[in-house]
Amino acid sequence: MVRKLIVSLALILLAPTSYAQTHVVYFQSHDRFSYEVELLQHLLTITEPEYGQATTVAHQSSMTEQQGLRALTKGEVDIAFLPTSKRREANYLAVKQPLLQGMLGFRLLLTNRTSDAKFADIQSVQQLRDNVIAGFGLHWEDLRILYRNRLPVMTSPQYQELFAMLGTGQIDYLPRGLNEVEAELKEQTKHYPDIALNEDIALYYAFPRYFFVNRGNKQLAERLTAGLAIAKLDGSFKALFDKHFGAISERLMSKPRILIELKNPFLPDDVPPMETDWWLKPEAVTNVAGTRSARSGQ
Numbered sequence: 001m002v003r004k005l006i007v008s009l010a011l012i013l014l015a016p017t018s019y020a021q022t023h024v025v026y027f028q029s030h031d032r033f034s035y036e037v038e039l040l041q042h043l044l045t046i047t048e049p050e051y052g053q054a055t056t057v058a059h060q061s062s063m064t065e066q067q068g069l070r071a072l073t074k075g076e077v078d079i080a081f082l083p084t085s086k087r088r089e090a091n092y093l094a095v096k097q098p099l100l101q102g103m104l105g106f107r108l109l110l111t112n113r114t115s116d117a118k119f120a121d122i123q124s125v126q127q128l129r130d131n132v133i134a135g136f137g138l139h140w141e142d143l144r145i146l147y148r149n150r151l152p153v154m155t156s157p158q159y160q161e162l163f164a165m166l167g168t169g170q171i172d173y174l175p176r177g178l179n180e181v182e183a184e185l186k187e188q189t190k191h192y193p194d195i196a197l198n199e200d201i202a203l204y205y206a207f208p209r210y211f212f213v214n215r216g217n218k219q220l221a222e223r224l225t226a227g228l229a230i231a232k233l234d235g236s237f238k239a240l241f242d243k244h245f246g247a248i249s250e251r252l253m254s255k256p257r258i259l260i261e262l263k264n265p266f267l268p269d270d271v272p273p274m275e276t277d278w279w280l281k282p283e284a285v286t287n288v289a290g291t292r293s294a295r296s297g298q
Contacts, residue, residue, distance in 0.1 A: 022054050024220065025077045027068035029058040032180045035244040036081040036099060040211070042240060043227030051223045064157070066139045072214055079220070080212045083141050085266040093215045097228045098208035100179055102274035103245065105207035105264075107175035108252065109198040110185060112166055119173070119200045123258050125149060135162045135171035142264075145205050149262045167192025175203050178279065182248050199255050202285065205262040208271055241278055249279045259285035 024044060026037065037056055044054040059068075059077050071077045072092065083104060084094055111119065122128060128151055136143050138155040146153050154171050156162050165171045167188070176184060181197065188195050213220050231237035 022052065023057045024054055024079055025057045025059055026079050026081070027059045027061075027063045027071060027077045028065075028081055029062075032183060033081055035179070035240070036209075036211075038244075039099065039231075039237070039240055040079065040224075042236065043224055043231065046230050046236070047223050047227045050226065051219075064139070065137075072212070075214055075216075078213060078217065081209060082212045083207050083209050084268060084271070085141055085144075086268050087266065088141065088212065089268055091215075092212040093217065093221050095211040095213070095221050095224045095228070096270065096272055097210065097225070097232075098272065098274045099211065100177075100209050101241070101278045102206070102208065102276045103179050103249075103279050104177045104209050105205045106178050106280065107203040107205075108178060108181045108257075109201065109203070110163075110166060110174040110176055110181065110188075111172060111196055111198045112169055113194050113196040114169065115172060116196055116198055119198050122201055123260070125151070125260055125262065128260065132172035135165050135174045137162065142205070142207055144266055145207070145262055145264050148265060151262075163188045163192055163195065167195050173198065178249065178252060179245055182252060197252075200257060202257040202259050203262055204259055205264045206267055206271065207264060208274060238275075238278060245279060253279075253281055253284040256284055256286045 024040065026033075026040070028036070037058075041056045044051075044056065048054070059071070063071065065082075068077060068080055069092075072080050080092070081099065082088060082092075084096075088094070109119065118131060122131060128134075133152045133154055134146060136146060136153050136155050137159060138157040143153070143155065154165065156165065162171075162174055163184075166174050185195065185197055211221075211224050213224075228237065231240075
């Protein structure tokens with residue numbers, strides 16, 4: 001009887017740990033994170049022999065990034081897909097493999113077609129400062145990069161509000177990642193038909209996205225690190241990347257743009273090399289210095 005009681009108590013005590021090992025809860029359930037979610041599940045699957053079966057589960061509540069980060073700190077979610085910074089790595093445990101291989105820092109510009117022509121003569125950071133105003137999310141990690149480069153910016157805490165600001169001419173451009181801009185353009189022109197994709201310039205700053213977990217969840221970090229190493233070696237990492245972004249990259253990088261580089265002083269010193277050749281073609285940008293920076297991922 002005593003032994004049965006001890007076993008029962010042990011099972012109760014172990015239940016939360018068992019759940020955490022078999023369910024990896026994320027909060028970023030928007031379609032623009034479908035690649036990260038699929039990659040996460042793939043890594044959990046290929047590491048099953050070592051770590052056991054696990055599945056991804058979307059948190060039942062819709063969250064902003066700030067709410068999701070608070071939930072990650074509290075252990076209410078297990079993982080986030082986030083661009084890195086010194087500040088972020090101090091607060092969370094980073095799995096240091098760039099998920100997008102530098103693509104997130106390559107920014108195409110959504111503009112308003114009524115004022116898109118003003119970008120034709122812009123070729124430098126200084127000309128960006130002098131002539132146009134960007135829109136940006138108030139809590140986005142790279143807002144500090146724009147501020148540090150002294151670019152005029154109007155912010156909003158609401159993602160959708162940024163497109164309203166652009167569509168009504170309150171701002172001149174929204175810099176968006178190569179991985180997200182096409183889907184956003186398709187969706188937002190339903191509501192704001194004057195939103196367009198600029199074909200003259202692109203921005204670049206080193207801005208790798210990692211998996212981040214709670215600092216106490218070292219086992220999950222180790223599992224994902226092991227899975228990423230396996231996926232790189234067997235080619236499944238690149239295959240999944242190509243599945244999501246290969247065709248998009250071909251379409252959006254077909255016309256050369258002037259590349260304007262922004263400095264990112266908030267980047268940690270130990271960022272691994274990025275496989276920018278997965279998505280960047282040298283002929284897609286016209287200035288040599290910008291090409292070199294983007295191709296190196298730094």
